[in-house]
Amino acid sequence: MDEIISLSILLNDYGVKSASEVITDIIDSERLVLSHKDSNVPFLELSFPCKIEDSTIKAKFKSKTGLLQVCAKKVTPGIFEGGQTEEDTAPDSATEDVPSKLPSSSSPSPPLDDADLMCDFADEAYMTSLSLQPQENMKNAAVQQGVAAAQGSTIQKTADKAGPVQQKHTQNAYTSQLYPQQPQLPISSCGSESVRLASSIDGTGLAASLGYSFAPLLTLLADTSSHVNAVPKGNPKKAKKQEKKKAGSSALSVAATCTLKLLGESLMLNGWAVCDNYIPGPIVDQVRKEIKQMESHYTPGQIWVGKEADAGAQIAVQDVRGDSVLWMDDQALTATAFIKEGKKQSCSFLTLHQVVCAVDQLIMHELPRYTQGLSLVAAGGRSDVMLAIYPGKGSRFAKHIDNTAQDGRRLTCLCYLNNGWQPEFGGSLRVTSPGQPSADILPLGGRLACFWSKSVAHEVCPTHHPRHSFTLWFYDALEKAEALAAAKVSIGGTASAAAQSSARSLIRDILAQDVITPTEEGCAILANRVKTMPIAALSIVAGVVGAASVQDFVAAATHMDPTSLAVLRDEIRRMGLQQTHAPSL
Numbered sequence: 213m214d215e216i217i218s219l220s221i222l223l224n225d226y227g228v229k230s231a232s233e234v235i236t237d238i239i240d241s242e243r244l245v246l247s248h249k250d251s252n253v254p255f256l257e258l259s260f261p262c263k264i265e266d267s268t269i270k271a272k273f274k275s276k277t278g279l280l281q282v283c284a285k286k287v288t289p290g291i292f293e294g295g296q297t298e299e300d301t302a303p304d305s306a307t308e309d310v311p312s313k314l315p316s317s318s319s320p321s322p323p324l325d326d327a328d329l330m331c332d333f334a335d336e337a338y339m340t341s342l343s344l345q346p347q348e349n350m351k352n353a354a355v356q357q358g359v360a361a362a363q364g365s366t367i368q369k370t371a372d373k374a375g376p377v378q379q380k381h382t383q384n385a386y387t388s389q390l391y392p393q394q395p396q397l398p399i400s401s402c403g404s405e406s407v408r409l410a411s412s413i414d415g416t417g418l419a420a421s422l423g424y425s426f427a428p429l430l431t432l433l434a435d436t437s438s439h440v441n442a443v444p445k446g447n448p449k450k451a452k453k454q455e456k457k458k459a460g461s462s463a464l465s466v467a468a469t470c471t472l473k474l475l476g477e478s479l480m481l482n483g484w485a486v487c488d489n490y491i492p493g494p495i496v497d498q499v500r501k502e503i504k505q506m507e508s509h510y511t512p513g514q515i516w517v518g519k520e521a522d523a524g525a526q527i528a529v530q531d532v533r534g535d536s537v538l539w540m541d542d543q544a545l546t547a548t549a550f551i552k553e554g555k556k557q558s559c560s561f562l563t564l565h566q567v568v569c570a571v572d573q574l575i576m577h578e579l580p581r582y583t584q585g586l587s588l589v590a591a592g593g594r595s596d597v598m599l600a601i602y603p604g605k606g607s608r609f610a611k612h613i614d615n616t617a618q619d620g621r622r623l624t625c626l627c628y629l630n631n632g633w634q635p636e637f638g639g640s641l642r643v644t645s646p647g648q649p650s651a652d653i654l655p656l657g658g659r660l661a662c663f664w665s666k667s668v669a670h671e672v673c674p675t676h677h678p679r680h681s682f683t684l685w686f687y688d689a690l691e692k693a694e695a696l697a698a699a700k701v702s703i704g705g706t707a708s709a710a711a712q713s714s715a716r717s718l719i720r721d722i723l724a725q726d727v728i729t730p731t732e733e734g735c736a737i738l739a740n741r742v743k744t745m746p747i748a749a750l751s752i753v754a755g756v757v758g759a760a761s762v763q764d765f766v767a768a769a770t771h772m773d774p775t776s777l778a779v780l781r782d783e784i785r786r787m788g789l790q791q792t793h794a795p796s797l
């Protein structure tokens with residue numbers, strides 16, 4: 213089978229280069245990121261698939277960049293049918309974006325075997341070409357200390373988990389400051405000293421002006437009898453109407469540019485940004501209609517523990533997060549039928565798919581020009597779509613940071629689907645950036661909220677009304693490549709329910725007030741528990757705490773001192789795995 217080389221490269225240039233020119237440039241250059249002589253030129257990210265047939269060039273290219281991917285995705289078995297077929301993803305249809313080909317670390321769908329999906333990511337040569345130190349394998353300070361104790365040596369604590377990745381970014385030219393710091397956006401107080409109401413930007417029709425027209429969808433809503441609403445050419449009345457629409461859309465483009473700038477600035481200043489009316493109200497209704505039939509397929513939200521899905525390191529802890537979720541990959545978004553109780557039922561997520569494409573366009577291609585820190589998201593791609601419902605009844609999600617384990621996630625992006633949401637329903641997203649007061653963001657219909665996945669602590673406040681949303685996580689290409697490489701060497705296999713439950717019980721007991729306490733006695737209990745746990749369960753816990761391997765985790769956990777145990781508890785707490793008093797569903 214021919215290989216398709218999906219290539220994503222950053223070019224500090226507006227010039228359009230052909231694939232072969234780019235490949236030659238890369239092979240001839242010492243660095244992945246090609247610099248442009250005029251440093252004032254805003255950065256442009258190009259992502260395009262191309263085919264490299266010459267095996268020498270291929271090998272050279274791979275050793276230079278490490279970003280070479282060989283993608284051949286088969287239709288994955290699941291509840292959905294239709295959508296992408298094998299032909300769709302065959303080598304010659306080389307027009308799709310790289311991101312959609314990346315394996316999702318979030319999808320709970322059956323793991324793909326090697327024949328289904330082959331992705332070759334960063335190797336040592338890649339690190340060297342960027343003059344980087346390979347990432348520390350051991351990410352958890354407490355585990356590191358434990359291993360040090362086990363080996364009778366002392367290991368220096370990693371000062372900052374994000375250190376190595378941060379270093380890479382600052383070493384590359386593309387992180388230079390594009391916009392000067394702006395004064396803080398106005399805030400309005402809501403009575404509480406530490407919490408303010410988040411100010412938002414009105415992005416009326418933003419998606420539409422970013423090249424993702426919602427017009428066909430709106431027409432579709434107006435005329436439910438037909439799915440195709442092409443305006444017939446040659447009809448003067450309709451042509452006039454179209455012209456009017458065109459003029460309107462150019463005004464929107466200007467507005468959108470301002471909005472994008474504000475969004476970018478808010479992200480840089482606050483660590484989060486909110487855009488109201490990003491999705492028009494009728495579109496929100498249409499999405500809700502489309503996903504309604506899937507509600508019985510939602511399952512309790514799981515804690516994402518920072519490793520790839522095939523590492524099996526996701527566990528459900530219902531009292532930490534009270535939502536139910538449904539993951540939809542790109543295949544599901546284009547599905548035409550699904551199987552319910554053995555019966556085939558037709559479905560369409562056309563509108564949801566369009567909205568997701570608009571968000572992709574915004575985050576991967578528009579916003580990076582207006583903010584720092586997103587330059588690698590076009591190449592990194594995003595997670596599958598996570599649909600979520602908080603059923604009300606006080607359900608919540610405890611305070612956490614999404615990416616505490618260098619799993620590659622750079623930006624968390626939420627779209628709220630709750631037209632008519634009232635403040636008394638609660639359910640605010642409370643965001644807290646380091647060194648800043650918290651801000652509350654109500655989950656209003658059509659509102660888009662985004663924040664840095666690695667630094668912004670956030671929680672969903674108790675919700676007293678069903679609350680619908682979907683989330684996309686956008687990856688930083690470098691960190692994702694490293695996470696994939698690390699996951700490959702550290703943990704394998706999919707966890708069974710029994711292993712998950714055993715892992716969950718250990719984590720709960722570590723966090724409990726009176727079970728595995730940070731005392732000599734608690735350390736002895738932990739050591740005994742670990743010695744008797746099945747390897748699959750230990751793999752999950754190792755994934756949770758960011759240990760490089762099960763062996764490392766076992767070594768650390770059986771030689772823990774009370775201080776290391778206290779650190780471990782704190783770190784797990786920071787991931788949002790702590791006990792809460794959220795009501796069970």
Ligand SMILES: O=C(O)CCC(=O)C(=O)O
Pocket residue numbers: 600609614626640641670671672681683
């Ligand atoms: O729904 C929200 O507002 C946030 C949910 C969240 O934090 C998450 O799913 O990680």
Ligand SMILES: [Fe+2]
Pocket residue numbers: 612613614670
């Ligand atoms: Fe979160």
